[in-house]
Amino acid sequence: MNRTKGDEEEYWNSSKFKAFTFDDEDDELSQLKESKRAVNSLRDFVDDDDDDDDLERVSWSGEPVGSISWSIKETAGNSGSTHEGREQLKSRNSFSSYAQLPKPTSTYSLSSFFRGRTRPGSFQSLSDALSDTPAKSYAPELGRPKGEYRDYSNDWSPSDTVRRLRKGKVCSLERFRSLQDKLQLLEEAVSMHDGNVITAVLIFLKRTLCKEILFRELEVRQVALRHLIHFLKEIGDQKLLLDLFRYLDRTEELALSHYREHLNIQDPEKRKEFLKTCIGLPFSAEDSAHIQDHYTLLERQIIIEGTFSSPINLKKTFKIPDKQYVLTALAARAKLRAWHDVDALFTTKNWLGYTKKRAPIGFHRVVEILHKNSAPVQILQEYVNLVEDVDTKLNLATKFKCHDVVIDTYRDLKDRQQLLAYRSKVDKGSAEEEKIDALLSSPQIRWKN
């Protein structure tokens, strides 16, 4: 986009000048005269060129109707060999060659399809669009009814203009020159709710108003403002977008918008450098910390070796909560079947050197995660035993077939009935069955049932 910025500006400035003939301010006599001359000169080239809609087609997106014809005449007359002139001629030619495409004679008549029913709206607008594009010829056309001139020159009200835009028709906006006219046009577009038209008007306003004025007016027109912001995001005009946020004092959006750019940077080193520029931006307090972390993380990833990247060190640097750390580490170690590491994860030493098992996530979760990672029964058993709540412990032990734990628990509960029932669930002749039998016949236990 940027490459053409300068040229474009120069072009538009000059074309604005040339389009003075469109000016319809008539508060002063001289201006009135000028407008009259303008209308007359307009008629000249209109007669020259039979189709108004075609001209508008070239121009809806900004090219003033007059200026194109004018500049073509100019270039043809004297400076036909300048670069600009050639470009314009070329595009005009190719455009007209498009317009001269033979009108299709489709055998698929849609209207035949709807005979007896009404014509569908969307087709209607399609055919409308087509009939708006007749073959163009350069021969002057005579005898055109006067009324038609009025139709496209400078008499379209904001609502007519917006209606035409809504129908997807090309339509010059150049006649809306005073700020008041521009804003009226914008408000008309907003009142019709069609975002496409709102954006079309905004494109025009963006080109014909300096940004301070544009921003000032949009600040009190939230719907239009949202459209401009989205438009700028989509076309990637980051500079203007940031200017806009700055003007609106939306500092957080400004910061986020800048930060978003890092997503497009592939090279890790450049990415890191870019993130460094984000650190001082006006994020919310919490986001500032996240951005700082993001930067530090990239730094670490680049110098991956060394003690910097030890899990404990990372945990400290990024203030990872115990729970999150344990869950991540547990899953990672379990996948590698590094049971010893798993053990270490939950072992804490107190100041006397006694060891104790502690899990911030609760041992019942530890068991489930280990089971998911297909830990052997011996390992599972160890952690099932650490579950404090007896019911949970029994449930887990039964679910994961940790027979010893189940048997021991029933023994501790002195629940003879349950133990008897469990006997049927273990394999015949197994060590577990023997263990149960031994317990059931033990005289030392005072069963509660």
Added chain:
Amino acid sequence: MAFPHRPDAPELPDFSMLKRLARDQLIYLLEQLPGKKDLFIEADLMSPLDRIANVSILKQHEVDKLYKVENKPALSSNEQLCFLVRPRIKNMRYIANLVNADKLAGRTRKYKVIFSPQKFYACEMVLEEEGIYGDVSCDEWAFSLLPLDVDLLSMELPEFFRDYFLEGDQRWINTVAQALHLLSTLYGPFPNSYGIGRCAKMSYELWRKLEEEEDGETKGRRPEIGHTFLLDRDTDFVTALCSQVVYEGLVDDTFRIKCGSVDFGPEVTSSDKSLKVLLNAEDKVFSEIRNEHFSNVFGFLSQKARNLQAQYDRRRGMDIKQMKNFVSQELKGLKQEHRLLSLHIGACESIMKKKTKQDFQELIKTEHALLEGFSIRESTSYIEEHIDRQVSPIESLRLMCLLSITENGLIPKDYRSLKTQYLQSYGPEHLLTFSNLRRAGLLTEQAPGDTLTAVESKVSKLVTDKAAGKITDAFSSLAKRSNFRAISKKLNLIPRVDGEYDLKVPRDMAYVFSGAYVPLSCRIIEQVLERRSWQGLDEVVRLLNCSEFAFTDMTKEDKASSESLRLILVVFLGGCTFSEISALRFLGREKGYRFIFLTTAVTNSARLMEAMSEVKA
């Protein structure tokens, strides 16, 4: 088992006409570039295109080769290139690169861009800036209504959701209005309309405007569809965020139904290849289970399998003549049924496997707790653990949003802690996602002074007149609360259950969420249809932040037949889920209505979350 319609249920209009119309329009446009041409199609348009045309139709109209629009240089050597695209800036840049490369090489070709469903001025601006305006010709293919099923029309515009509900861009409102206008020229007029939501109101107004401008050709005709209901997705995010448990919804959540068809992988087809299956009313097996709660589906399928076996078995003991009859008349049908049956059984198995693995039961339990508003602490730590275990970035986000909306925002301490852990689990760039979710009102933090509810409601009651509109606006943007709990109470969304909720014999729409919750969107529709107005729903409307955006429009001279008055078009702006469709189909069966669904796209929780995610492309 399956829902038979009541004998007095009205007939659905024939929407296949929309397909023919779209196809003919496309042909018409292709014919405008006479001669051989290569066609470049945008990926997102391929499936919709598949549903209305095929390669041989394109070939008949001199399309030579087909290319996908993607970020690669095109190798086409054709003299004429045609691009079939959505109106997106990146597509314009792609085309511009191609045309400018040709120019540089001194090559002249003809280029035509067909925008579907319409062109945007911003796109033409890019063409102009890139210096190729005039080198390419532009056209519009107003293909905005794809009948995915006998009662389901999709605009296939998933981006509608982000464009409108996140960015506030109203670019698709005209498309919606045009689509409604097309429907009314074909099936209209539509005598009674209701709506809720800002977008619904705007779309309706623009639609009316179009009808006025094209001076109602529908005048004098008898209406076929008695009621229209427009609804914004943001009036009910909760329903869209829930895990789906009716079969069609579950298939969508698990395998992603795309444009009415699904790719069943080898794990479903129990062969080594994938199979693309069209899921609609024509699939006799599917149509019987699509609206069923998943727990019923297995039983139904096995019953069906037994019946099938019995029919096959009949051939034993047949004489030659009977056998001949059997083979020529029944066997094909039986084989077809057999194929479908084994596919859906395979799909069920695969769903079961996946769901067991991800602790679906516990997930559902948490969702229900959130919907009913108990054990919030437990649910919060469940979500926390979900994040810490890095189960799935989209799922974690979904649960956080569900917590936020049902609780009117997270308490600041939880918000910070969950966000931090999320960023640490899934990547710091997601802070952009959080910013998006906050803007869309999906995941918010309770403001410190959030106990001002009473004052706030007074203020919003005071400033309802237009003059004070700005204040209301500012106010609502600051504190647009979901008020889910209060709405749920008002509308009885959580059914009181004494004993088991019998999912086999559903008693209300809550069955689509295992009897735990009546979808809010569907309840609103039910209530308004019952009253034929918003009367008595003022409080609900206010709680939905829609005081200015709930409307009713009834025509005075009512020529609508009683049959047409039971035919209802529901328009979901921002997407609807299969669960909602199933719930309304159920309501229709109960009340003798039939619903026609028009949605900007079929959606589900994952799609909503993905639309809000901001990560590397």
